[in-house]
Amino acid sequence: MKVIICGAGQVGYGIAERLAYENNDVTVIDNSNNLIHRIRDELDVCGIVGHGSQPDVLSAARAEDADMIIAATLYDEVNMVACQVAHSLFDVPTKIARIRAQPYLESHWSDLFSREHMPIDVIISPEVEVGEMVMRRIALPGATDAVRFADGEVSMIAIECLENCPVIDTPLGQLSELFPDLSALVVGIWRSGNLFVPRSSDVMIASDLAYVIVRTDRVRRTLNIFGHEEQAASRIVIMGGGNIGLYVASAIETRQPNAKVKIIENSRERAVLIANNLLRTIVLHGNALDQQILLEADIENADLMVALTNDDQINILSSVMSKRLGCQSSLTLLNNTSYYEFTKNLGIDAHLNPRSVTISKILQHVRRGRIRSVHSVQNGAAEIIEAEALETSPLLNTSIRSLSLPNGVRIGAIYRDNVVVVPNGNTVVKAHDRIIIFATADRLRQVEQMFRVSLEFF
Known part of the structure; x- marks a missing residue:
């Protein structure tokens, strides 16, 4: 598969790394010389310095031969225009764009990204994901x-x-x-x-x-x-009132009306904005590393502290401070995977990587065959894949025991006629079963082959 990726930041790099590892033909476009030099040096991909929305740059990337364009720059408008140009001038079949600004995604503007207007096949919203x-x-x-x-x-x-x-x-x-x-x-x-x-x-x-x-x-x-009987948090403190923090607070208000939520936001202007958009959440203006602000948020009596700022170090330090002041548990947003190894030693209970979440969402559209969903774990060491078994799949009409699945692959569940089947060795896969399968990175190509669409299907 030939894939063009616009944007060599964390998400673009992560996608390029994964696809190059699987021997895809990958070209990355970015207007930063440093980022392109880095990606050329570290990955087996082609790198082009330029704007991914410009026709001459896409032409240099051989967009006319591309199967897919993934526009993941920092700018929504650049991503949208890149997809439009790829469609109008180069007829690229699949166009994926990362869109962060929520006004673009409101339901009453849903026709904006249709083929008749702005032809984007898949919208990825990191904040929502x-x-x-x-x-x-x-x-x-x-x-x-x-x-x-x-x-x-x-x-x-x-x-x-x-x-x-x-x-x-x-x-x-x-x-x-x-x-x-x-x-x-x-x-x-x-x-x-x-x-x-x-x-x-x-x-x-x-x-x-x-x-x-x-x-x-x-x-x-x-x-x-497994010995985990923790109760759901009802007193929650959120560090950071950015797009993700606002989304989480709003969702808690809707889905957990009895929960008490407080947000600490460093920008006064942003604090006022989110306070006007929330009904029951208490918004505090201050620094997440200020112990007095943490005490004002009643952190010592909180069940959960969720650190969602854009700075990994602030997220780590505020989590450590909160736990030492008496908070029961912490969930921390971390972009830098090198921090993962010592989070447990610092008392951080759980962390999540926004890059990994976004990449997982994109990968379900990259995977060949009838792939419905993909979730990447341990920085790409394995994936959990939901795929549909078609009439031409080699999995059909054979017991799982007889399939001789390779090491590194395990079928975890089958969804058949709205019923969940927990498989055993005697379970036989049927056409149109939706199979949830765990596969290590070195076995992903084989899993794709299991769900391939042959010419006979048409």
Whole structure:
């Protein structure tokens, strides 16, 4: 696949890195010499210095041969124009644009991005995607990652195995015998910096991070079985009143009307703006690293502190201060993956990477075959994929035991006729099943082949 990426920032770099690793033909465009030099030096991609919205630059990137353009610059308008030019002059089949300004996305302007007006096939809104991820984390205390598949009927949750976890040292194959109503499968384990797909004879040990695919109505029971009985937060302090902070506060007001929310925002002008847009949330103007402001926000009695500023270091330090002042738990936004290793030692309970969330959303449109959803874990070490099995899929009419799936691939659930099927070795895949599958990065191409659309289908 030939892909043009406009923007060599964190998101653009991350997408280019993933696609280049999978041997796609990738060209990255950015008007920064430094960013293009870096991407040329570090990745096997073509780099062009210029504006991705300009016809001559797209022509130099051989847009006429491209299968897809991903416009992920910092500027919404540049992204939109790049897609328009790619469509009008080069007939690029798939156009994806990152749009951050929420007024563009309001429902009564939904026709704006239609083929007749501004032909963008997929809109990615980082603030919405990250905001929803934060909301899932708030709703599921005890899970360090959470995402839904199959119209919300299936969930993937990442659960840390603590020392008192009741199911450590138990062969995974026995879990279904011990808990026959659980409807859950452990599909991946992150241990000492390595991610692997376990066998039924493997056991989990303390400090493992287990990736579990489970029926959504069994998520809380699954967390309880793993020893996580934390209650949902009702007193929440948000650091940072930017687009994500405002989105989260507004969503909490709508979905958790009994929760008490406070936001600390450093900019007075922004604090006034968000206060006018919220109904019950208390907005405090001040520095998130000011202990007096934290005490004014009653941080010592808070259940959860959510750090959502644009500065990783402020997010880390404010999380540490909040925990030391008595806050029960913390969730921290971190862009720099190099910080991940020591967050636990500092007492940060959970973190999320906005770049990873955005890349996951884009990847579901890059993957070949009938891919419905993609979620990337551990900075691209593996993906959870929801895909539809068509009549030509090699998976059909064969038991899972007989498929001889490669190491690094595990089917976690099947969604068939609005019913969730927890698979075992005797389960047979049928046409139009929606399969939720866990695959390590080195097996993604094989997974795509399982869901390929052959010419016979047409």
